[in-house]
Amino acid sequence: MHPVLPFTIAALLFGIGVYGVIVRRNAVLLLMAVELLLNAVNLVLVTADATIRSVVPHSGQSFALFIIVLAAAEIGVGLALILQLYRMRHSVDVEELPLTEATPVVVPVEADQEVAR
């Protein structure tokens, strides 16, 4: 097996993921591009595990397993945030996200708390 093949595939997938994260405006599509990034990193870890004989066997695959669990947690919280965003603003377009102002019209209690903090 030539290890440069899976490493190249992982690098290309990472580039594709970076393109998707930068270009996409829909928040759900943004999360899909993030999944591509995570999978590219996982592929690098598994290939390194197969290529480099470490003192501790299978550590790369263990870490890939942990990253899969992290991705599951990330997708759960991320989708909850996206659904809440859609509920408040009726759009999941990240271009229209207000990053500084509070949203007093939709949820006034939350806005008051934001000010009070």
Place this chain on the structure above:
Amino acid sequence: MTAADVLLASLGAVAVGAGLLVVTTRHVVRAGLWLVVTLGAIAGLYLVLSAELLAWVQVLLYVGAVVVLLLFAVMLTRAPIGASDDLDRVRWPGALVGAGAGAGLVALFADAFHWSRVGLPAPGTAEAIGGAVFRTWVLPFELVSVLLLAALVGAIVVSRPDVSAGSRPDSRGR
């Protein structure tokens, strides 16, 4: 070129092609379905790289759970069914950065490994991975379980309007 190389190259071509379609398609639902193809091909790559358990976890968790969650989100946010033109920003900065990152990493890996050959390692069966996780990586494993619990609670708090909208501000500990 051995059989493993041919399998790696063909599965990698499927993964990269489907990945390109994920970030370029104009249908939101089709992006999720192409993501299934990409993740499946990556599971195949794991199998060729002798990571058995990881391949099945990938199919179970990614193809089974993550993609289904993403498709649920697509439906719940009432994404347009047909093709839509407003999914992308201006493309050239993203293409520039993405191609730069990809090409840079490819150059780095090619420089590091050239056309060297390695034998395939011992298969990462459930027994082997279980031994590695529970003998060596117990602390990260426990931390990941705590993080999963935190993510679960966080997702519930964020998505329940009666909790997150502050109907009971006294009980939130602020």
